[in-house]
Amino acid sequence: MKALYQHIADNPLVYINLDVERAAQLDLGAPGYYIIANNTEYARQLAEGRTNIVLVDEGRILSSRELLEHPRTEAFLAMVQTQHEKAPGIVVFKNIPQIEAYCTQKGWHLLNPESALIARVEEKISQIEWLGELARFLPPHTVSTVKEIVWPGKPFILQFNASHTGNDTFLIESETGLTELSAKFPERVARTFSYITGSTITSNNVVTPRGTLVGSVSYQITGLAPFTDRPFATVGNDWKLASKLLSVKNAEQFTTMVKEIGDKLHADGYLGAFGIDVVLDSQSQKLYLIEINARQPASVPTESFLQSKQDPAGTTIFEAHLAALCGLPIDVPVTHIEDGAQIISRVTETVNSVTPQAMDALTKIDGLTLIPSPGTTPGGEILRIRSEHGLMKAHGELNELGTRIQAIL
Template identity: 25%
Template sequence: MKYNLPDNIVFVVNDFSKAVGILKVFPNVSVVTFKSASTDMIKSKRVFTVLAGKNTKTIDLLKNREVAAFLKGKRVVVFKNLPAIEIYAKKNNFEVLNPDWRISFDLEDKLKTAKLMSKIDAPQPKYLIENVNDINYEEIKGKLGGPFVIQFARGMAGSSTYLIKNEEDLSQLKKNYMSFKAKYLKFIEGETWTLNAVCGRISVIGKPFRQLSGDPKFNNYWGGTFGNDFTVSLDREIELKIIGDAKIIADEMYKKGFWGFFGLDFVVSKNGHFFIEINPRFTASVSLYTFMEDASGLAPLFYQHLREALGEECIKENDRLQTAFEYSQFFLRNLESKEIIIHKKSGLYDENLNLILETVDYNALNKDKEILAIVDSGKEIKKNIQYANIVVKSSALGNDKTKNKIYQITEILR
């Protein structure tokens, strides 16, 4: 598929693994990121790199003098818009092709999201919103049942979510979050799912896919996510209901002034589906997802986001549910209490975990037993921050052998 885009669009991202698919699919989109062994594998003038310093956030990239000079006359896309980015862009006269950070900030608030869902009658777990110091365990248990879940307004990959099984769990939480307001949810026994979408004059809702979560080998937090399995599908009738509800949510977001790429997390149980939170930004799956969409003949949601940003409507598509993807991915995070530096290169590993090719190309995966590791090497990785994106051409669900190999990869990369 050909994509009609101007040649002055730049994706500025501090983690190169999130840009690999973008480079592969869009021949006239450039990428600005930190230099690493992975970026050195891409022999392209469209990849502009600078050495990482102590601070490695997107705003640190933008403030680099070489980057500032490169971005003159360019339109910038960032993974997640923030106040510092928007202020810097205005001062330096370049356009940011992301929604206003204030609107995204509100939609990211899990407490406000619950109220938005209630307003439009979107299915979600029964909930209460109270100050942590004011609640009583038996009272909440009586209203929601036990165990129950506590979510604070902000956090990523499970860092703001806690399962409360007894009085002691709640007492421990109160010590750290006494003055905080939180959302208390009825615990839903089920599978964690997510979807990617674009909100606009015409909203496009992607096919739901499974989230990998709840394994302490990959994430320290209870229920914390660590990847996705794109190979599995829900019953079509259930998928249609979820997509219908997601469209209503997208329409409400658009009324609030939001547009562009977002993610929507939910749980599927025997009693139906229940929305948990909105991620009003690009999601961690955007790189591989863009590659899979393009390979399947779909207009990638990244492209739909850019169309909306440039004043054009999203492309209508007949039925995304017919598309079958064949990949899974794992996000490896630093689970230590200190910063680490990864020195290994990205590459393709065989079934015995031998490095057989230095590459970051998804197309290099030919067999279901091979593993592609895209590594963020050469810079300090802070606690709970991702340092590698692992891709396999098979399902990850119920496959302990694959998960064990991925865990072994962490030892090899370290």
């Protein structure tokens, strides 16, 4: 996107984020583009020989907010402003009230959408009101306090408006499970709906000044061992399998859902990337919206990597995201992909690192890119593996390449 690179050259942009990978899908030699991130093994590889990437080392992984408030950040932003004779725009992975308030206090220009809108769209109860008539995309649901919920005789999903201790979604499999949760949070309001068996399909999309760009659909890899020990933890995406799972009618319905949600976001002043997760009911073959991510989804870097591999001259979803945040019109579609995947190894009760022997074995497999991450908390990311080819044979079933990776880990 020549217009984006020219804009950044004239209007410097600083991406501040705890994980450098989320910011590294633009030409790192582009004039006017800067990154501030944590000092990790992968970040050091990217930053070697570059002066536009600042790595902060405090002996632990700092959050985006902590990086923003770090003394090195203020000094670096001042240097960028002096060099370009213009204050830089700032981008973060996801805007929150504390980040927004700090940028306002400092007089810094934050390009991300307003945090209040993000919260309304993402949080499970406020989302229903925000969707309005688009709530028809959701599964049939009810809203009540936990103490008012009656065991329906079959498993169901319970969601709080916002996360509590890192979790806002629960699979209630028994009356005992409901009773225990009710005892802990009797007055909390929750959204409930029947447990739907099926594949989760997702896409990364961009709201631009002129409308919504629909990204390529991917199958969401969930709960696979040894990548995680949590049944609902996302451990990757597969862009090849998704196109096989969706019928022509399903694909059209999915695109309609994305565009209508994107149009509503646009009407509320939102610009930039957003993602939706949809479950394909294995029995009815109906699509149900289960999540909206009003931010740059975590799979954007890998999708952009695959798009660049397929068409170096095309437009990636990450480029479109930054262009939209800068208010630039985008007149071309993003590159469409139907192959490639990523799979993530997470911290479990028994595993908190990948052995050197495993890393060595993985490096010998063609078409893989390994991105280590110093995850330490339960569920944290240890290793992200990008593959130029799909890893899934069917829903919940790895193909030959995926099984090979699984055996190594």
